[in-house]
Amino acid sequence: MGLAGQRYTVNLSMLFTELPLLDRPAAAAAAGFGAVELWWPWPGEPAPAPGRLDALGEALEKAGVRLTGLNFYAGLLPGPDRGALSLPGAESDRFRANVEAAVEFAGSLGCRALNALYGNRLEGVDPAEQDELALENLAFAARAADRIGAVVLVEALNARESPRYPLVSAAGAAKVAHRVDERTGLGNCRFLMDLYHLAMNGEDLPAVIDRYAPVTGHVQIADRPGRGAPGTGRLPLPGLLERLGAAGYDGWVGLEYAPGARTGEEAFAWLPREARRPRRHD
Template identity: 35%
Template sequence: MALRTIIIIETGVVMPKFSANLGFLFPDLPHAQRIDAAAKAGFAAVEWQWPYEATIAELKDALTRNKLVALGINAPNGDKSRGENGLTALPGREADQAAAFDHALSYSVALEGSAIHTLAGVVPADQKDAAEKTYIANLRSAADKAANAGKLVLIEPLNYRDAPNYFLNTIEQAADIVGKVGRQNVKIMFDCYHLQIMGGDLIKKYERYRELVGHVQIAGVPARAEPDEGELCYPEILKAFEKLGYTGWIGAEYKPRGKTEDGLSWRKAY
């Protein structure tokens, strides 16, 4: 089923535009070949977590030959062997954070992407105050660099089950941080999977914070598999988001139950 065009039905409603998150989809392929697979599967846009094992030239060539739109990319998240999950809120790691963001920005600019997600990091409870000050300062620096290149900076609340001790957990906290940063190009990644685990009420939360949302992502809850199982009815949720004014891409960021191509029938609901 091809979804590479926006379909306008008689009521004038615009159907969702789905982006393939190549951090999770087509995991058996090298990063550049995942772009080919996404195009073959009918996606019109792609986004990434950490594609840095591929060169910019490889990714750009794949995007060009498939005529796909590049969206967001994650900045490098530090040393996973040390349990790091981002650097932005870590006091004393400002230089590492700046280098990581600059690396992501170089990819985003070359690939003509739209946004960079810079992860906050794991912070002990007794360091929350210092971490917030560091987070705000680093986000301002990142936002100024991104603004010069015409990019958004995204921050994303992660649920405490998948990301214990992660600094940013709720959309309320994220909205507070965005306000304190005071940069127009800092927005929230509205990941329905994480936010459902952290309290749910997704439609009301989107309605409240819609002016701060820069991107939406979906996955089944609680398994983080295809968005056709679990406790969320995405056709109704996305219809509500659309009615509330969301016209952006919907990132398919889920872990396939099997081969990615075999699980794409969830799109038929749209």
């Protein structure tokens, strides 16, 4: 299977960023893709005016691309923040306010995966307090996501780029997802397996795939080092994706990489055009 046999979804928060947000869905479609994903598009606005959501929804529908994944509000991303749900006070309130907006928007477009970044550790705050708040907020998000048949994703990041982020292993992120499922009884909290971040942390990727594929709700890829397109670094991505398929994962693979100097369709020269639209359907 390798690179050519996957269902790819393009992360519009990292690719086609030379264009305004509302032009990116059409650019993805013109490059041959049928699916896209996004971070929360408005970092400072957990609950933007309905008109802004409507405009983005219309751009996606007009382009004929499916929204497969959306981040909940995560503070300033890109920027210094790595999530809001474990931060006491105003940021936790913003996360909760965002849950309703994000779930309603995702549901209107048939999006069934919502990524909840955990948040950085804060000086002077007990980590156990942050962890309990995170569990409460993830359970809140999971219950809301259940209304539209969606999963909530918990992601491990890499310690080099996110030194204050506490989930820096597959085991740590999967454990949090399991604890959320225990609290809600819904079974809709899953691990987001980002192969780039896990490689940066020095994890044994074949072992991670074999162990955690059954609890994985989404996969994202970029090459290492540099977080560039597949083939620009040293990760054996074709073999890793083949192993994921053999382990039972048949979900979306998010293209979440930095295109470097390449823009537009040039950023996807590594992937034949005929392999860009999914051959399988949910």
